[in-house]
Amino acid sequence: xxxxxxxxxxxxxxxxxxxxxxxxxxxxxxxxxxxxxxxxxxxxxxxxxxxxxxxxxxxxxxxxxxxxxxxxxxxxxxxxxxxxxxxxxxxxxxxxxxxxxxxxxxxxxxxxxxxxxxxxxxxxxxxxxxxxxxxxxxxxxxxxxxxxxxxxxxxxxxxxxxxxxxxxxxxxxxxxxxxxxxxxxxxxxxxxxxxxxxxxxxxxxxxxxxxxxxxxxxxxxxxxxxxxxxxxxxxxxxxxxxxxxxxxxxxxxxxxxxxxxxxxxxxxxxxxxxxxxxxxxxxxxxxxxxxxxxxxxxxxxxxxxxxxxxxxxxxxxxxxxxxxxxxxxxxxxxxxxxxxxxxxxxxxxxxxxxxxxxxxxxxxxxxxxxxxxxxxxxxxxxxxxxxxxxxxxxxxxxxxxxxxxxxxxxxxxxxxxxxxxxxxxxxxxxxxxxxxxxxxxxxxxxxxxxxx
Numbered sequence: 146x147x148x149x150x151x152x153x154x155x156x157x158x159x160x161x162x163x164x165x166x167x168x169x170x171x172x173x174x175x176x177x178x179x180x181x182x183x184x185x186x187x188x189x190x191x192x193x194x195x196x197x198x199x200x201x202x203x204x205x206x207x208x209x210x211x212x213x214x215x216x217x218x219x220x221x222x223x224x225x226x227x228x229x230x231x232x233x234x235x236x237x238x239x240x241x242x243x244x245x246x247x248x249x250x251x252x253x254x255x256x257x258x259x260x261x262x263x264x265x266x267x268x269x270x271x272x273x274x275x276x277x278x279x280x281x282x283x284x285x286x287x288x289x290x291x292x293x294x295x296x297x298x299x300x301x302x303x304x305x306x307x308x309x310x311x312x313x314x315x316x317x318x319x320x321x322x323x324x325x326x327x328x329x330x331x332x333x334x335x336x337x338x339x340x341x342x343x344x345x346x347x348x349x350x351x352x353x354x355x356x357x358x359x360x361x362x363x364x365x366x367x368x369x370x371x372x373x374x375x376x377x378x379x380x381x382x383x384x385x386x387x388x389x390x391x392x393x394x395x396x397x398x399x400x401x402x403x404x405x406x407x408x409x410x411x412x413x414x415x416x417x418x419x420x421x422x423x424x425x426x427x428x429x430x431x432x433x434x435x436x437x438x439x440x441x442x443x444x445x446x447x448x449x450x451x452x453x454x455x456x457x458x459x460x461x462x463x464x465x466x467x468x469x470x471x472x473x474x475x476x477x478x479x480x481x482x483x484x485x486x487x488x489x490x491x492x493x494x495x496x497x498x499x500x501x502x503x504x505x506x507x508x509x510x511x512x513x514x515x516x517x518x519x520x521x522x523x524x525x526x527x528x529x530x531x532x533x534x535x536x537x538x539x540x541x542x543x544x545x546x547x548x549x550x551x552x553x554x555x556x557x558x559x560x561x562x563x564x565x566x567x568x569x570x571x572x573x574x575x576x577x578x579x580x581x582x583x584x585x586x587x588x589x590x591x592x593x594x595x596x597x
């Protein structure tokens with residue numbers, strides 16, 4: 146096979162896995178082409194909700210029809226869906242020639258050898274501890290300005306609604322030396338935003354006798370004009386030491402994602418989250434008191450968990466009012482096979498889930514707009530990352546508080562820092578004008594764009 150197409154679905158971990166696979170395949174001389182032209186289509190998939198899987202299954206149906214009529218492309222399903230659904234994908238789709246676990250990406254050469262021979266290959270981890278990393282750093286990135294850097298694999302939390310521990314295996318931290326060496330390679334390749342990723346970065350290092358706070362400070366001490374972020378945290382494992390480390394490093398973005406999932410203590414108990422609503426609210430207050438009121442706190446919320454009452458839901462709305470979060474990634478509960486929540490009584494009707502989701506989103510949009518309006522009239526440093534989606538040729542970047550900003554500008558400025566005057570705010574995006582580009586040597590003088 147001489148060409149491939151890579152399609153990524155889901156979280157930042159999947160984006161990073163896809164970038165590693167792309168780097169490896171390009172390194173062995175394969176050409177990256179659109180799906181309709183490639184010999185091989187590689188899907189990096191997500192199982193977090195049924196909707197994510199349905200999207201991939203629909204695509205597989207279309208690819209299968211093409212394979213039956215033309216004999217190509219061969220399809221590899223990698224990631225969480227491969228591990229969860231296994232060989233059933235072989236029986237459903239003739240085009241699927243191999244399955245690749247997210248913990249076995251390092252066996253990509255075995256996969257390519259099997260494809261060349263015409264045999265199907267099942268590469269799934271059999272034990273939760275099995276791990277074979279792909280060695281190359283993600284240098285051939287979809288977004289050359291932003292680089293995701295895995296610091297840990299897997300998860301051991303087993304929240305009752307979540308399939309991740311079953312499909313991504315046990316938690317294992319990468320050695321800090323390996324993380325630092327990869328960070329240097331990514332910065333040398335042109336990355337200006339490093340994002341440290343893991344299912345729970347705040348648990349990093351407990352299996353190695355080190356801490357995430359120490360790793361954050363080590364990475365932020367590297368040379369070069371860059372910002373540093375991370376995702377995601379578990380509120381139970383997040384301590385004031387993390388906020389203090391962020392404050393100590395001007396490169397660390399003033400932003401954090403703390404997935405609360407519910408504002409009801411009873412629902413949190415049945416989710417197996419290990420904290421209360423007041424624990425969460427205390428963390429948000431401490432985060433902003435340490436890093437400033439403009440610091441960006443985002444979260445994730447599930448509505449319609451089995452047995453969630455109207456009172457439970459109202460407690461979630463009340464939590465959002467109290468926390469004044471900058472953004473919330475919300476979803477209706479989706480039962481995942483094999484999880485404890487999928488077996489719980491009290492499954493709610495879909496129309497109830499939709500109503501609650503719409504009500505929550507409407508409230509959060511108003512809160513987000515209120516938070517964003519505080520930027521109007523300010524001058525902020527923005528990292529220009531990419532062309533704005535549906536932006537009519539405009540550029541999109543991020544503030545040091547991780548706020549999306551859309552501006553008019555020359556695409557040649559992508560990868561540069563700019564001083565921007567914010568003119569207008571929406572619920573999700575700021576809009577402004579570039580005053581001037583910021584030279585790399587100015588960043589330290591500007592405290593890397595920290596908003597005070």
